[in-house]
Amino acid sequence: MKPVHHLLLMPPNWIGDVIMAQPAMFAVASHYRALNPALQITVCGRPWLKDLLPWLNLAGARYAEQLPKADTAFLFPNSLRSAWQCRKAGIRSIIGYSGQWRSLLLSRALPQRISQKHQHHRDFFLDIATQSGMAIEQRYVHLSTPADAxxxxxxxxxxxxxxxxxxxxxxxxxxxxxxxxxxxxxxxxxxxxxxxxxxxxxxxxxxxxxxxxxxxxxxxxxxxxxxxxxxxxxxxxxxxxxxxxxxxxxxxxxxxxxxxxxxxxxxxxxxxxxxxxxxxxxxxxxxxxxxxxxxxxxxxxxxxxxxxxxxxxxxxxxxxxxxxxx
Structure with a gap:
């Protein structure tokens, strides 16, 4: 997989879902940082993410309200809107689950192998990293605590x-x-x-x-x-x-x-x-x-x-x- 210098993570839209997606985002960020130690990571989503981000154990990640022109984006929401926003921002590689008529907007549309109706949401998010060929070293949520918090x-x-x-x-x-x-x-x-x-x-x-x-x-x-x-x-x-x-x-x-x-x-x-x-x-x-x-x-x-x-x-x-x- 070609190294990237700017990785975009789009977390889910609810606080609880963001926390359940933390192991998957950690796996993606760790994978790309191993390829390129100078990696830039941007997390983009709802405004409250700015407060939550320092606790998500994504070293060096920055929050942005507007989508940057990143090299690769991983989408954890399943919405058409998130894929369309990334395409409009000129992001070359967009990875996420297929669905909501957005597959043509994705560079790689992943099948939904984990059922959200019967299996844990944490595993649903982790399968994005698994299907992308990434090692999963942290299967459970592990938040970090900012200094002096x-x-x-x-x-x-x-x-x-x-x-x-x-x-x-x-x-x-x-x-x-x-x-x-x-x-x-x-x-x-x-x-x-x-x-x-x-x-x-x-x-x-x-x-x-x-x-x-x-x-x-x-x-x-x-x-x-x-x-x-x-x-x-x-x-x-x-x-x-x-x-x-x-x-x-x-x-x-x-x-x-x-x-x-x-x-x-x-x-x-x-x-x-x-x-x-x-x-x-x-x-x-x-x-x-x-x-x-x-x-x-x-x-x-x-x-x-x-x-x-x-x-x-x-x-x-x-x-x-x-x-x-x-």
């Missing part, structure tokens, strides 16, 4: 009156939809049990999660901080890196925490852990499926949201405490 997280926690040795992150939202979300009353009860052990919750999420966070934290007799909507993505990741553990729904922040080897507990119901469970050494997925699980729907249409109501708050809090044991 954890110290930044510790300082933010202290600035809000919490003890970093006792703080944990709670992410009660999920962008895909409410069907993935554990009931806020259940999270509140789990937090009360964790607070009885001295642990102090920090709520992370979007501004629309702030009200949920307020209700979850109400009445706790430990220091708390509702940071939902009050941080950048970079700051939220720094807080995760500085925390004792993460309790969250199936979400992008879940994948980030697990990829940083932060103990992570997540209830699953509407989504399938066989397809989207995070990779990490300290992960506990709580899955008590209902007959309708996994429905993969944005909103639950079954009375009582049984896939989540089957999971008790004590299951979550006990799993968090168990992960902290030596």
């Amino acid at each position: 954890v110290e930044e997280g510790i300082n933010m926690i202290r600035a809000h009156g919490l003890n970093p040795e006792k703080s944990f992150m709670l992410a009660p939202g999920a962008q895909f939809g409410a069907a993935k979300c554990y009931p806020e009353a259940g999270f509140a009860e789990a937090c009360r049990h964790l607070a009885s052990h001295g642990f102090q919750p920090v709520v992370l999420g979007m501004k629309e999660d702030h009200a949920t966070g307020e209700r979850i934290l109400a009445g706790l007799d430990v220091a708390t901080w509702n940071a939902a909507g009050a941080t950048t993505l970079s700051q939220a990741i720094a807080l995760i890196g500085a925390s004792r553990f993460m309790l969250c729904n199936d979400s992008g922040l879940m994948h980030i925490a697990a990829g940083l080897d932060i103990p992570t507990v997540a209830p699953f119901g509407a989504t399938d852990p066989e397809r989207t469970a995070p990779s990490g050494k300290h992960v506990k997925i709580i899955y008590q499926p209902a007959p309708c699980s996994p429905c993969l729907q944005r909103e639950c249409t079954v009375t009582g949201h049984p896939c989540m109501s089957n999971i008790t708050p004590r299951m979550l809090s006990d799993a968090c405490l168990a992960l902290l044991k030596p």
